[in-house]
Amino acid sequence: MTKTIRQSLLTTLFMALVVSACSSSPTGRKQLVLKSDAELEQEGTRQFRALQEQVPLVKNGNTIDFVACVADAIVGELEGDYADLYWELAVVDQPDVNAFVMPGGKIVVKAGILGIVENQHQLAAVLGHEVAHVTAHHSNERASRAMLAGVGIDVAAILLGGGYSNQTRGAYEALSAGASLGIMNPFNRKQETEADVVGLEYMARAGFDPRESVALWKIMNEKNKTNIPEYMSTHPSGETRIENLVAQYPKALALYNEAQAQGKNPNCDR
Ligand SMILES: [Zn+2]
Numbered sequence: 001m002t003k004t005i006r007q008s009l010l011t012t013l014f015m016a017l018v019v020s021a022c023s024s025s026p027t028g029r030k031q032l033v034l035k036s037d038a039e040l041e042q043e044g045t046r047q048f049r050a051l052q053e054q055v056p057l058v059k060n061g062n063t064i065d066f067v068a069c070v071a072d073a074i075v076g077e078l079e080g081d082y083a084d085l086y087w088e089l090a091v092v093d094q095p096d097v098n099a100f101v102m103p104g105g106k107i108v109v110k111a112g113i114l115g116i117v118e119n120q121h122q123l124a125a126v127l128g129h130e131v132a133h134v135t136a137h138h139s140n141e142r143a144s145r146a147m148l149a150g151v152g153i154d155v156a157a158i159l160l161g162g163g164y165s166n167q168t169r170g171a172y173e174a175l176s177a178g179a180s181l182g183i184m185n186p187f188n189r190k191q192e193t194e195a196d197v198v199g200l201e202y203m204a205r206a207g208f209d210p211r212e213s214v215a216l217w218k219i220m221n222e223k224n225k226t227n228i229p230e231y232m233s234t235h236p237s238g239e240t241r242i243e244n245l246v247a248q249y250p251k252a253l254a255l256y257n258e259a260q261a262q263g264k265n266p267n268c269d270r
Helices: 003-020 037-054 061-075 120-135 138-159 166-184 189-205 211-224 230-234 239-247 249-261
Strands: 022-024 030-032 088-092 099-102 106-110
Touching: 030 138, 037 088, 037 099, 037 106, 037 138, 061 088, 061 120, 099 120, 106 120, 120 138, 120 189, 120 211, 138 189, 189 211, 189 239, 189 249, 211 239, 239 249
Parallel strands: 088 106
Antiparallel strands: 022 030, 099 106
16 A cells, blocks of 8 residues: 555545534534444443442432432433433432432432432432433543544654654553543533533423422522532532523423423422
8 A cells, every 4th residue: 555545544534533523412512422422331331330339329218219210200201312221320328419420321329419409309400410411422522522632642643654652652541541530520611501401401301390400509509608519519500500590491391381281290209
C-alpha cells in the first residue's frame, strides 16, 4: 500500500467515525457519541456489582419497597431500548444525601436522601432526573469527549510516523484512566439542565406531581445554608434551576393531568 492511499484511508476512517458519532439528545441537543453503549453498560454494571459488595445496603423492606415503587413507575414510562434495559436499584445504608446513576441503568440511592424527601413525588423528582441522565446518553457523551482527545493523540502519533512515544503513551493512559473514572464525576451544567427537563417529564407521565420537584430543590437550598448535602455539591441548584423547572410547568402539568385521567396514580408512600 502506498503512503498516499494509507493516509487517505486513515482520513476516511476518521471522518466516518466523526460522522457516525453525531447524535441528538432527547431535547434535540447535538451530541458527540463515540463510545459503544454496550461497553459503557458493561463498565456501569461492573462498578454497580462492586458497590453492592462494598457498601452496607438497607435491609428494611418498607424502605426498599418505597424506593422501588417510585423507580418502577418512572422506568415504566420509558420506551424503546431504555424500556428493555436491565434497570437495577441499590438503596445504600449511608447517611449521605445523595443519589446517582451508572450506565446500564444502575440506580444508587443513599438513605440520607430519604430523610430529606417529604413524599413519593419528591423522590420521583430525584429518580426522574437520574434516569434522564441515562436515556440522554450523558455518560457516553462525557466518555466520548475524553476519547476524542485520545484519538487526537493516536492520529498525531501515527501521522508523525511512529508508534507511541513514551510521552504520548503516558498522556493517552492518563486520559483513559480519566475517562473510566468519569463514570462517577459530576455531569456538566447543560447535562444537568437537560436531566431536569427530561426527568420532570418522566415523573409527570408516571403520575407524580411535577410541582414537587421545585418544592424539593427549595428544601435542598434551605439545607444548603447550614450543611451542604452531597447531592447539592454534584447538582448545583439555586434560583436558575428552579426558574427552569417552573418554565416547564405548562407541559409537565398537562402530562400529569393526562396521567391522572389514565388512572396513573402511584401510591408509594411510606
Ligand atoms: Zn444530575
